[in-house]
Amino acid sequence: MKKVFLFGYYGFGNLGDELLCAYYTSLLGAHFPELKLIILRDKPNEQEIEYKTVSRWNLWQLSKMMAPGDLLVGGGGSIFQDATSKRSLFYYLALLRLAGWRRLEIILAGQGLGPLSSLGRRLVGPYLNSALGISCRDQWSLATLVEMGVNRPLLYLGVDPLWDFQAPELLFKPAKRRYRPSALGFFFRKEERNRKQRLLFRLKLRFEGLRLITLFPEDYPVAEVVSQEIGASPPLLLTEVRGLAAIAPELTMVIGERLHGLLLAAKYGLPGIGLSNDPKIKAFCQQMEWPCFSWQDLCVENLMVMAIEEVLSDLGSAEQQVLQKRTEMEKKAREERDWFLQLIEQTLVK
Incomplete structure (x- = not known):
């Protein structure tokens, strides 16, 4: 069974990020029940029975769980930035590097890029070029990708995924x-x-x-x-x-x-x-x-x-x-959702 590893700023109590986690969890579970969904959080939830949660910090454990052909999905948020924390940025880059080493396909959805320092831009660009596809939630984020020379992934200009969230x-x-x-x-x-x-x-x-x-x-x-x-x-x-x-x-x-x-x-x-x-x-x-x-x-x-x-x-x-x-905005979010799901479907049939 192929696995999809879902990551973001999950498990820290921020309502927006927790809603993003719920959105992508529901979306992936509904459309790809054949995949084993694994969510990376600050602290695992052992009581969750519908999907597995693991500590985002235990990269050694993650490396043993990952296998070629699995997916790493970044589900929304402003995670690629170094204005509030360089440590956080280094973590996400390490996660992308691990996924590349284990030959996973990487899809980054609903991303907000930056702010990034000049050093941050030089570091982030090559890692993002390893992704299969990236959707951005605003024009500013897409422009940041282009300025960093990110041109290998499929790029999509969308809106914030929570416009499609239907609580x-x-x-x-x-x-x-x-x-x-x-x-x-x-x-x-x-x-x-x-x-x-x-x-x-x-x-x-x-x-x-x-x-x-x-x-x-x-x-x-x-x-x-x-x-x-x-x-x-x-x-x-x-x-x-x-x-x-x-x-x-x-x-x-x-x-x-x-x-x-x-x-x-x-x-x-x-x-x-x-x-x-x-x-x-x-x-x-x-x-x-x-x-x-x-x-x-x-x-x-x-x-x-x-x-x-x-x-x-x-x-x-x-x-x-x-x-x-x-x-x-809700119409644009639905269109981005379709793009995201289609990209995963194309990846699974490779």
Whole structure:
């Protein structure tokens, strides 16, 4: 029985990455039941019976499990970057090298590339050229591949895979929401705390409601302190989609430092604004035609307030635009899914 090894930033508690893991697990299991699915996680789940999980860190164990003709599938995320961790990048490159040594076919799906240092680009390019196919979730990531000289794999420009994610909580059509006027959701990261505190305090004074939302456990303690300091309600730590489903009807719009927070909010029909130095947030906002600001922008607090007021001044049009974009992005995600499945089918018949 051939095996498919699925990897990503799985097992660390980040809601977006856990949803990506669930998406690809369901997709592969439904379309290729003849394959043995093995998921690489931070810590294996011994109670899982539908598929096998193994420690991502035990490369020696993985090498013994891998055999020529097996598949290594990278399932979404921004794993090939060295802005937050060079150690993480070296791990993924070691995994690709191991797969090449064991003569596995490599498919990387729904990838966000970068940010990468000049050294990172020189290291990553040759490894990615060993892949059979790579799909990118935005134009910026595809351009990064081209700049690094990655030209051997089949390349596909798609969107984030979670546009195709069909959890029960995301199947409803947004109806008239029961929000208070100007109720803002803020997807929070722990960085830039001092500047963020000033911005959030100003937003709380200017608009009626403000709720900090975290998708990653490491962000929550800082969000809790900041909420107390500005006199806001306690933050939310979302570990499941249903948590966002519960609060979405109360929100008018969202501000996002987390890509998948913005994406999930858009699936609920909520308008948004990006706020991050990370190019993946800017790329997503360009796809959605949303405003996006960086902490490096001068007078970013003023820019944010003006952008929020502009959205609220014609909220109906903003909501309609989100629904139109959602339809467009979900269609592109289905097309990318078909490309991904077809590539695996072609690989299996070799």
